[in-house]
Amino acid sequence: MKLQKKKHVFMAALLAGLLLGGCQQEKEKAMMVQGPVEVDVVTVQPQSVELQVELPGRTAPFRVAEVRPQVNGIIQKRLFVEGSEVTAGQLLYQIDPAVYQARVDSAVASLARARAVEQSARLKAERYRVLVKTKSVSELDQIEIEASWKQAIADVAAAEAALNSARIDLEYTRVTAPISGRIGKSMISEGALVTAQQSTALATIQQLDPLYVDVTQSSMELLKLKKDLSAGVIAGGDMAKQQVRILLEDGSEYGETGSLEFSDVTVDQTTGGVTLRAIIANPHRDLLPGMFVRARIVSGLKEDAILVPAASISRNSKGQAVLLLVNSESKVENRIIESGRNIGEKVMVNDGLKGGEMVITAGLQKVRQGSAVHAVEHHTPLVGKVTGKTQQAASVVHVE
Missing domain, CATH: 2.40.30.170 (Efflux pump adaptor protein, beta barrel domain)
Known part of the structure; x- marks a missing residue:
């Protein structure tokens, strides 16, 4: 009985091997019949x-300008819209000008006084030039009068410079845009105290x-x-x-x-x-x-x-x-x-x-x-x- 079972197993294995071998041969024959494989190519050219x-x-930005005050004072007005386009010279802030206007008026008065003194000294010097020729005054007096006149001329020049400086400070109360471009947010508001050359910019303009x-x-x-x-x-x-x-x-x-x-x-x-x-x-x-x-x-x-x-x-x-x-x-x-x-x-x-x-x-x-x-x-x-x-x-x- 056992011998018969072994014989059946052997026959089944032999049959399976013959079938597999036949399939492999058929596959190889199919590949041989298939011929060259078709592939896509590209011919390259320089x-x-x-x-x-x-x-x-x-x-x-092409240009950047930080707007800063050049004089001390209280901000009276902000005259721009944040984020808008501004042009060079446009008024942005107005600082209280009262003190600086008073300094200008004082400088004008000082200049007028200096000019009056200079005119008197000039006329006196011209008169002494004539008198010294007739020996009516001494040469020493004439030299002192000439020196006084030149000093008066210098006082006039100093008064004119003081007036120009006062006018510049008054103009600085008008804070204007140094360049054209888009202005950002304002860092201060009306009523704020600002100082000359402060570290915080009032606003920034970018071209x-x-x-x-x-x-x-x-x-x-x-x-x-x-x-x-x-x-x-x-x-x-x-x-x-x-x-x-x-x-x-x-x-x-x-x-x-x-x-x-x-x-x-x-x-x-x-x-x-x-x-x-x-x-x-x-x-x-x-x-x-x-x-x-x-x-x-x-x-x-x-x-x-x-x-x-x-x-x-x-x-x-x-x-x-x-x-x-x-x-x-x-x-x-x-x-x-x-x-x-x-x-x-x-x-x-x-x-x-x-x-x-x-x-x-x-x-x-x-x-x-x-x-x-x-x-x-x-x-x-x-x-x-x-x-x-x-x-x-x-x-x-x-x-x-």
């Missing part, structure tokens, strides 16, 4: 690429049109850019006066185009960055001081750039970038490349690839080195302009 750097920064954009670029990236320009790797000139485009915090592009004003000559020791300053029009006051933005600045032009889809690049065990190509024999070839900047969904290839070669973009998991494939050209023409960021310095390239 093209001109406008390189840009995209740098973070913040906006800053918002145009506006500065201060950005920071890595000194390493700046040095690399200069080396590439000098070596002819990329074409371009001085970055000064280059056009600047602004990206807002929500990712949208600002409607106005600015220009690069200057690049600082000192590297910040704490950040290792160099400050670049751009100026941009702000007619509608869409930009406000202190906003975080990103500035796109043209840095050069690469004439023979090679671009490949980012999805076609893989990494080997050493971390090297690898492409799968279709060679002249319609077989798959692994190619190690040096990848560069990311450009949206494309990557610039610095070395290891040349124009006219076919890069596999789809079906990578179905093929391997040496596999025979059927290449289907996948056309992805560039329409308009394509931009993207670099991995290291957030640089951007602009493809025409």
Whole structure:
């Protein structure tokens, strides 16, 4: 009985093995009949690429003026609306002028007295010049009279200066806007006592049109850019006066185009960055001081750039970038490349690839080195302009 059971088990196992073997053979035959695997490819061609750097920064007012009193007194009136536009010379505050008006009146009286004394001294001096010729007065008396007259002239000049100073102080009771721009909140109200050159500003005016954009670029990236320009790797000139485009915090592009004003000559020791300053029009006051933005600045032009889809690049065990190509024999070839900047969904290839070669973009998991494939050209023409960021310095390239 036991022997019969063992015989049945053996027969079942043998039958299962024959079935599995038959399936495997059928599968291999099907694969042999299938032939070359169909893959999508793109034939790469050199093209001109406008390189840009995209740098973070913040906006800053074109001019800033803190309004401060230049005389002591009580604020009588505030004559502006907080947050409004003001023009240079516009009256903002009125300080009580009574004391300063009295000083002006006193200085006017002092000047009149000094002029009267000067006139008397002048007439007396003229008379003594005549009398000294007839020996009616001594020469000593005549010299003393001349000196008294000159002293009276000096007193008149001093009185005129005092009057001018009093008038200036009286004018300072009218606190006016030093520049045109938007004024912020008032730090004092009517009835407050203010003092000359006090530390607290009465208000702050900021000129918002145009506006500065201060950005920071890595000194390493700046040095690399200069080396590439000098070596002819990329074409371009001085970055000064280059056009600047602004990206807002929500990712949208600002409607106005600015220009690069200057690049600082000192590297910040704490950040290792160099400050670049751009100026941009702000007619509608869409930009406000202190906003975080990103500035796109043209840095050069690469004439023979090679671009490949980012999805076609893989990494080997050493971390090297690898492409799968279709060679002249319609077989798959692994190619190690040096990848560069990311450009949206494309990557610039610095070395290891040349124009006219076919890069596999789809079906990578179905093929391997040496596999025979059927290449289907996948056309992805560039329409308009394509931009993207670099991995290291957030640089951007602009493809025409």
